[in-house]
Amino acid sequence: MSPYTLLLVEDSEFITQHVSQTLESKHGFEIETVPTATGTRDALEDGSFDCVISSYELPDETGIDLAASINGRTGSPAVPFILFTGNPLESLAEEALTSGVSAFVSKSSHATGDMNVFANRIRLTIQAHE
Structure with a gap:
């Protein structure tokens, strides 16, 4: 089985480096990173990804x-989309789910260490979409 290819959308260089290195070296994912929503759309036009993982707070939009904008507001998402946020999830959940978000991951509890829970959430989200 080939590794899953992920698009990580995060404007913090520190978080981008830590998350991408850990998910690649410890969990075998292939990671491409972009810092903005505009960069995400460009990357999706140019390549194929198994999942998009995006920070909630981006420089150009949420x-x-x-x-x-990627998955539309109805139907099954075109690409699995994980919202990666430090914000309380309860206030975001309803809007996020109707906007094409497939899953949520908390930055505070899952962006440290070996990120086993985060990696598992990614795999499960992709597999549920297949």
């Missing part, structure tokens, strides 16, 4: 707005 991760929820990005999910809606």
